[in-house]
Amino acid sequence: MAKNADWWRGSVTYQIYPRSFMDSDGTGVGDLKGITERLDHVASLGVDAIWLSPVFPSPMKDMGYDVSDYKDIDPSFGTMADFDAMVARAHELGLKVIIDQVLSHASDQHPYFEESRQSRDNPKADWFVWADPNPDGTPPNNWLAIFGGSSWEWDARRKQYYFHNFLKDQPDWNFHNPEVQDYLLDCMRFWLDRGVDGFRLDTVNFYFHDKLLRDNAANHLPWAQEAVRPFEMQYTLFSKNQPENIPFLERMRALLDEYEGRTMVGEVGDTHHSIDLMGQYTSGNRLHMAYSFEMLGPDFSPRHFRERIEAFFKGAPEGWPCWAFSNHDVPRHVGRWLEHAKDQDALAKQAAAMLLSFEGSVCLYQGEELGQIDTELRFDELTDPEGINFWPEKKGRDGCRTPMVWDDAQANGGFSTANRTWLPVKEPQRARAVSTQTEDTSVLAFYREMLALRKSENSLRLGDQTFLDLPEPILAYLRGTDILCLFNLSAEDVTCDPGFKVTPLVAQAVEIDGDTLRLGANAFLIARKVSV
Known part of the structure; x- marks a missing residue:
């Protein structure tokens, strides 16, 4: 390669x-x-x-x-x-x-977590995030898990909570x-x-x-x-x-x-x-x-x-x-x-x-x-x-x-x-x-x-993206200095004038009438600017 x-x-x-x-x-x-x-x-x-x-x-x-x-x-x-x-x-x-x-995070079946949860002083004891309960037995803070409930799970062996951003089966590594x-x-x-x-x-x-x-x-x-x-x-x-x-x-x-x-x-x-x-x-x-x-x-x-x-x-x-x-x-x-x-x-x-x-x-x-x-x-x-x-x-x-x-x-x-x-x-x-x-x-x-097209046109891969001020629902920008990209983000027909003539490279539901572009539902146009 x-x-x-x-x-x-x-x-x-x-x-x-x-x-x-x-x-x-x-x-x-x-x-x-x-x-x-x-x-x-x-x-x-x-x-x-x-x-x-x-x-x-x-x-x-x-x-x-x-x-x-x-x-x-x-x-x-x-x-x-x-x-x-x-x-x-x-x-x-x-x-x-x-x-x-x-x-x-890892699985709770990862051997290092299985070791970590055995005691507070084993070689992997501090490899995951452990914390003591509050005096009333509740978790150490209010952090919540993405899949629901507290992000803290009680472990009876260590008499501590461990932290998990996702499932309780996915304990977080202690990156500290x-x-x-x-x-x-x-x-x-x-x-x-x-x-x-x-x-x-x-x-x-x-x-x-x-x-x-x-x-x-x-x-x-x-x-x-x-x-x-x-x-x-x-x-x-x-x-x-x-x-x-x-x-x-x-x-x-x-x-x-x-x-x-x-x-x-x-x-x-x-x-x-x-x-x-x-x-x-x-x-x-x-x-x-x-x-x-x-x-x-x-x-x-x-x-x-x-x-x-x-x-x-x-x-x-x-x-x-x-x-x-x-x-x-x-x-x-x-x-x-x-x-x-x-x-x-x-x-x-x-x-x-x-x-x-x-x-x-x-x-x-x-x-x-x-x-x-x-x-x-x-x-x-x-x-x-x-x-x-x-x-x-x-x-x-x-x-x-x-x-x-x-x-x-x-x-x-x-x-x-x-x-x-x-x-x-x-x-x-x-x-x-x-x-x-x-x-x-x-x-x-x-x-x-x-x-x-993206592979063949350097402007589409690496050119700067400069947005044009056209009214909604039109999204318009240049890639590099020579490629116009124009999109009608709606199901209704619209017209616009980008301010210059173009030669289409790929298009859908677009009609070009002089300087005016008619864009049908979900139309798009990727085109090269025509030098005057």
């Missing part, structure tokens, strides 16, 4: 959720051999890299985000040899390989202990030595907690008291986002800099300061990129997209973002924004053109290239603790995690030969299988066209 230390800048990464990508052995669960079988599809899109959600040994209480061994492969996904073969095949196809690292930092850096080195090209860092702003265990304040944002999850009613001043995170990120970067062409993208999520944190975490010798949550919600307006992008580059001119519209934790974006469209395919193509023309790097989620929306699931079909705990007001994440559909004529959409898959394949998803999208007008064909 070509050596390019900055390959990640302007790159496009394809997220693979291994349980749902391809099942090679009929167990109903996707695996590494299945991924290898389908890498040709990923390469044919024209992306630069793949990101694998966790494949490490795990009790799967949170579908692999509860790691019990950081240096092996869970048997449900295959073997280390299968992993090595997958990496080798990806590299043959010109794809970089990025793997998840879930460092903020240098030995913990050294251990987790060594785990990262293990995978670098195996040839991976980088890491996606789960919950990268959760690593450190306030050593004084001070109470969080109430969330002052107007929507907070209507939140379904009590966690969102708190302003998490002390349970995460601590300044000690910065030096550890610099240690991580120093490790990656020992290897050529490696990269880190950190998941930065917060209700108050995520853009500021993205800037802090990617400035200097820290993360290469910060993965943003800012576009994973219901907002679909020119103002929203413009404000988020401008805020990042104003606050972190030397930093670098990674934008996404969908992932394994949120409803798929076509479904979220469908109220703004007359046609599902038109919206899917418009979203692709928009995301793939933003300044920064980009992450696509498997099935996005098919224009998929979430699967409607019954309560008895759920596996996700978030959905089970907060049903029916919050249905959890299973709807966006259902299996990839390859062939509409095969059982389970070609994902698996099993009688029952870990999540069901239903007809609305099967109808959008890869096998059905052979026409030049398909969503899949457009993703390939748009990715090829």
Whole structure:
């Protein structure tokens, strides 16, 4: 593969959720051999890299985000040899390989936590976050867990509480202990030595907690008291986002800099300061990129997209973002924004053109290239603790995690030969299988066209993004000095005059009449400025 230390800048990464990508052995669960079988599809899109959600040994209480061994492969996904073969095949196809690292917390079945909880004076006693109860037996502070309830769980052996931001089965590492930092850096080195090209860092702003265990304040944002999850009613001043995170990120970067062409993208999520944190975490010798949550919600307006992008580059001119519209934790974006469209395919193509023309790097989620929306699931079909705990007001994440559909004529959409898959394949998803999208007008064909355009036009990969002042619902900007990107973010026809003539590169529902552009529902135009 070509050596390019900055390959990640302007790159496009394809997220693979291994349980749902391809099942090679009929167990109903996707695996590494299945991924290898389908890498040709990923390469044919024209992306630069793949990101694998966790494949490490795990009790799967949170579908692999509860790691019990950081240096092996869970048997449900295959073997280390299968992993090595997958990496080798990806590299043959010109794809970089990025793997998840879930460092903020482990599984309660990790041997170090099992040792830690035995006593207050064993060698691993201080490797997790332990605290004495208040005199009345209550937890040491008011911190709440994302999946519900207190973030403190009582352990009768130590007669102390341990801290968990997520499930009680996911205790948080104590990053204030240098030995913990050294251990987790060594785990990262293990995978670098195996040839991976980088890491996606789960919950990268959760690593450190306030050593004084001070109470969080109430969330002052107007929507907070209507939140379904009590966690969102708190302003998490002390349970995460601590300044000690910065030096550890610099240690991580120093490790990656020992290897050529490696990269880190950190998941930065917060209700108050995520853009500021993205800037802090990617400035200097820290993360290469910060993965943003800012576009994973219901907002679909020119103002929203413009404000988020401008805020990042104003606050972190030397930093670098990674934008996404969908992932394994949120409803798929076509479904979220469908109220703004007359046609599902038109919206899917418009979203692709928009995301793939933003300044920064980009992450696509498997099935996005098919224009998929979430699967409607019954309560008895759920596996996700978030959905089970907060049903029916919050249905959890299973709807966006259902299996990839390859062939509409095969059982389970070609994902698996099993009688029952870990999540069901239903007809609305099967109808959008890869096998059905052979026409030049398909969503899949457009993703390939748009990715090829981004790769061929340097301005679309690396050019500055300068927004134009056109009225809502039009989003308009230049990439570099020569590429105009124009979007009608509504289901109604509009007209506009960008102030110069253009030559279209890709377009949908656009008519050009002299200097006037007529934009139909969910229209877009990416065009080259005509020199006068």
